[in-house]
Each structure stands twice: as structure tokens, then as C-alpha cells.
Amino acid sequence: MSPRAFLEVSNRRCARLADVPALEAEDLSNELEVRTRDGWRIVALFGTPETRATLRLTAVIARDDAGELAVASAVVGQRYPALSARCRQASRFEREIAEQCGTLPQGGVSFKPLRRHAPDHAPIEWNVVRGDREAYAFDEVVGEEVHEVAVGPVHAGVIEPGHFRFQAHGEEVLALEIMLGYQHRGVERLLETSDRHHATLVAESIAGDTVIGHASAACGALEALARSRKTPRAQAIRGIALELERLANHIGDLGAMSGDVAFHPASAYLARLRGECLNLLMTISGNRYGRGLIRAGGVAFDIPNDMATEVAGRVERLREDLAPVLQLLFDASSVQSRFESVGVVTRGQCVANGYVGLVARSCDVAHDVRHDFAYGVYRFAQIPVAQAWAGDVLARALVRRLEIQRSLEFVIEQVSTLPRGAERVECGRLQPLEIVVALEEGWRGEVAHVVMTDADGGIRRHKVVDPSFHNWPALAAAMTGNQISDFPLCNKSFNLSYAGHDL
């Protein structure tokens, strides 16, 4: 491992593109293999057309416990030795690159499409074969007593579309194949070609339940590239909004999990309390999901004193209403017995595959961007990392419960001590030929936006990695050996985004 293979960077600090090391594909593959075995994790790995006939692969890796972030790249032709042949964590990313850029990596594991769309980031001189949307090979389990249950893309409830194929023996799931891509809207292309205002609106629509998370990461990248410094007040308001978003989703998820085990009182009360979090966001931003709030340079809406008092009071009341319901949920033995030991993700699986966010925190992997790569308000108001160990549905519920308590405290404290200053400052032209990595701890986990600028300070590449991209395989792993009937509960305990994955 050569010391200069990777350039050290940090969250929301720009680096010159010229300083990013360009390795041979074999060396990048080697580095990724060694480093992912040595405690590093792939944050993003993506292709950008370099010349008319070559592609630059850029890898962003992180060592969370040390708070280290690093980038390296390799310029390749259409055929190159597959990175995933040696580094298992690279395989999903490499499938994505093959689909987006039209590469033909040699010797990798599987290059079945992730989203089933035509390449939209291919070097123009490449002869790109458009994939067949129908062709889809996967490991089918065969045998006389094995059967397959296929579900979706139109599911039984009001849910986003995805196709699930359970290979089962009786009730026991032997393997779960998840096919996504139904929500693909061409997000990255739009982020790269739209003007700044429209691109912000697109960032708000990457995943409808992570409006604040994605918009903050996208704007954070632009602010770094424009050397725009947000005021402490703007940072605090963004933090409040992000934690309200976390509260709404965690409370809603606990309610939905409660409903899935037929414990209806908690499910009904939690659905209302989730709405109260959304209404708080609406009081601040005019929209229940916080749309319109996050803008480059700060926030579009201030929280004046009287509103701050009102918000603090309502959050306090929310906390009082929530406590007995959570008590009710976690004390019920019928709920405990259904949550426990179902859908287990092990620490080993998590580390090997690079799962993030609350899925990682519920199996003894204490990753949290707010702590490991602290930015904005989180540098001053640290939130302790919530953690559980068992990796089952109960552990994921417990992590949510802990995070709810900590986010409530955070919001009450921040809204009561808002620093003075403007809520928004100017965010001017972007510096040319730079790269920046903006990480945000959305409620599901790490939201990563990697932005590169061209010679004129325009956007050359805007890569988005939603936490669901890392975590969908965790759901398939957790279902193995469980009963089909436990799928709804297990699925709800992850509550992954289809839209965030499909882009």
C-alpha cells in the first residue's frame, strides 16, 4: 500500500482535481481490496467521462472510527480489469458504473443492471450497447420442493415500487432477490444540467422523506465550492430541520412496525405524533417535508423569536406525549417477542459490505457522520451515537428510540439558543476544477454528494449516494433463513428508500 495512492480530504473541504491521484486500474483495485480489509469503507465509486474515449473512475473511501476520508481515481477504457474481482464492496458500485457509463469490466462477479436504464454518463465515442430491460439473470434456487414467491412492483399497500422474488422452501426464505429501478427519474443528469435553483429542487426530490438530508448535502457541496461561509444561525436551523426530519421518520417507522405486529394503539398514536413533527417543519418552512427551506448559502426561512418559543413548546409537548407511548410499545411482551431475533444483520456482514446508518448502529458498528465527520452545528452540539448490538428488528427499533430522545433534546436546546446573524449569505461562483465530498447523516444514514467542477466553474459531475444504496443488500441478507411472513416487519424495520436508490 503506497502512502500516496489516496488523497486525504475532509467533509465539505474542496481539493483540486489535479491533486487527486490517478492510478492504474489494477492498483486502484489492489488499494481498495487492501483498505476495505483494513477498516476502510467505500463511500462512493463512480465514473465521469474524461476524454471522448476514456472514463475516470473516482473512489471515495472512509475510515469512520478515525474520521478519515480519502479519494483516488483511475482513467480506464471501455474494457478494464474489474475492481469487484478483488474488492467485494466495489461490486454494487461497479454494476452502477457499467449501467451509467457503458463500461465492460472484465472478470467481475455480476453485471446485471441495477436500475435498467440507458447509459447517461458514457464517453461519447464508446459504442454502448443498450441493455435489455427484460434480461435479468440471478441465482435461482432450484429443487423439487423449492418455490418462488414474486411480489411487486405494485405492492399490496401504498408503497414505492420494487420487485421481490423470494426463493423459499415452505415458509423459510432461502434467498431474496430484490430488483429495483422502477423509480428511476434520471436525477444525476438533471443535477448536472439544471441551473442552481432547479438543481436544488431536484435535490429536494431525490427521496421524499429525506428532503432536508439531500438538500443539505447538495447545498453543502456547492457552498464549499463557492467558499461561501454559512452563519452559525443558518447551521443551527439546518440542524433543527434535519433532526425534525429524523424524528418524523423514526416515530413513523416505530408506528408502522407496531402496526405490522398488530399492536394498534401505539401504531395509531405514533402516526399522529409523526404528523406533529411534519407540522413543525411546515411551521418553519411552509411545507410538511421542509421543502423550500434549504438553499445554497443558508436557509430560506428564519426562525424568529416568537416562532422559536412556539416550536420549543410544541417539541416539549411532543416529548411528553411520546414517552408513555414508547413505554407502551417497548413494554408489551407481544411486541418484544415479535421483534426479537427476527431479521438479523451481523457485525461481520455489516463491515464486509459497508452498510451504513441505523442499520450499522444496530449491529455494533458505531458509524454516524454527525460524530465521525462532524460539520456545521454538530461540531458544537454533539449528539451521542446511539447503538445496539443484536442486529435484529428489536435492535433497529431501540436505536430509533434512542435517537428520538436525543434529537428531541437537540431541537429544544438549539431552538432555545439560536445564535444571532443572517439566515442566508451569498453563495457565488464555484471554483473551477475542484472536487468536494459532502456527507450528511440523514435519518437512514450517510447521504453522500460528490461534486466536480469543470474549467468554467460549472458542474461537471454530481454523484449522489443515498444510504439505501448501501443498505438494500442488508435487507436481503437479513431475510435469509426467516419466514416469508416476517418480511413486512423486517422490511419496515429497514424502511429503505426506493427513490433514493433508483435516482
Add this chain to the structure above:
Amino acid sequence: MLDLLRNRFRQRTDPVPMPATSASLPPRFRGRPAVLEASGADASRSLPVIDLGCSVFAPEEFAEGSRVAAFTIDYRMAVRTREALVTSTGEVELAAALDAKMRALLGRSLRLRSVAAGSCGGCEAELTALGNVVFDMARFGVQFVASPRHADGIVVSGVVSANMREALEKTYDAVPDPKIVIAVGACAISGGVFRESAEATGIPPSIPVDLWIPGCPPHPLTILDGLLRLLDKVR
């Protein structure tokens, strides 16, 4: 058991009355825009055309200080035709009820199948919220069902991505006649912020829409108001 009862008394579970008073919405809420009164020399200017079907209700659309139009906190915006969403006064002709024959056929219930077809998940979240104790659409006989064969119609959200087009058409075909189609959100109506994307194909003409509900995402009250107007339960 005692805990259950204690919680039952403690938690507020009263549904919001319909039609709701605007008092339930905060002053910053961005509902139906209104064209501001022109005064003096300004009076002769031509009125702007606002297409609620394209609007994502971003604060910049009618930025503060704009003399032309501003958002109001009126949540009622659902209409029966695409053209009715285009307005030069901000006023829209709110949805009329289904004809008497269709209403008689439905009786006191409306069963809908939701199809998310290239969305961000925001509209589905608000459709789900319609079932909670606050909006409680079930009290009006409205319910989402699992199978299109049990449904009176479909609710479409999202841009209709290339990958969902076939599934949407199959779901629509599986609903028995006569059937209703409801388009929810800017994406389903016009492509929303994804309008320029090659992946956004839009609701095909073979699926005629009966109710258009604008918003990004529409507030649950906006959706509920539209459904109740269709059923003649709100006028």
C-alpha cells in the same frame, strides 16, 4: 391494560373536521396562489398565467416583494380537468362531483389502488397519512385496497418512469369498469421537477384522468378535499 387505557385518554385522536378551517394551517403554508390586486399605473398590465399543475410551490415561485402573485393558505386546489389548473387570477374551478349514476354505483364507499410510478415517495407518504387518526379518510368510506380487482379506481403519483409504464397500464386494465383515475402531485400532472428528464413519460392518454390534485407533495387536506368533492360530500 391500565397503561393502554391511560394512553387512550391521554392521546388526542380527534380527526380534523372537513371542510377544515384554514386555522389549522400555519401562515407560511404555501397553498393556492392568488394574483394580487393591481393598483394605479400597474392596473393595465397583463395578468400572469399560473399553471398549478407545473408548480412545485417553491417559495421562489412568487418571491416576497413580487407584486404579481403570492401564495395563500387555501389548501383547496383539486380540479376535474387539466385545463382547469391553468389560471390567470389564481382562482380555480374546484372539482365537481361525479355524475349521479357513478355515485349511485359507488354507494357510500370508494376503494382505491395506489400506483407509485417514478416518484420520490413524498406523495405516497401523504396518501398514507390520509389513513391516520388525524385525516382518517375511512370515516368518509374511502380506503386503499391491495388489489386493483377490488378497486373502484387508481391513484397515480410520480412521473410515470419508463420502467413503471407497463406496470401502471396493467394495473389500470385490472380495475373493473367503470373506473376512476386520480393524478396526485406535480410529477403525475406535468413531470414536476423531472419534466426535462428522458425517463419521465407521463400518464398515457389511454388512462383518462378524472381528478387532478396539484402540489409537491399535496397536503393531505388538499387530497382529501378533492376526494370528498368527487363524492359530493364537500361542495
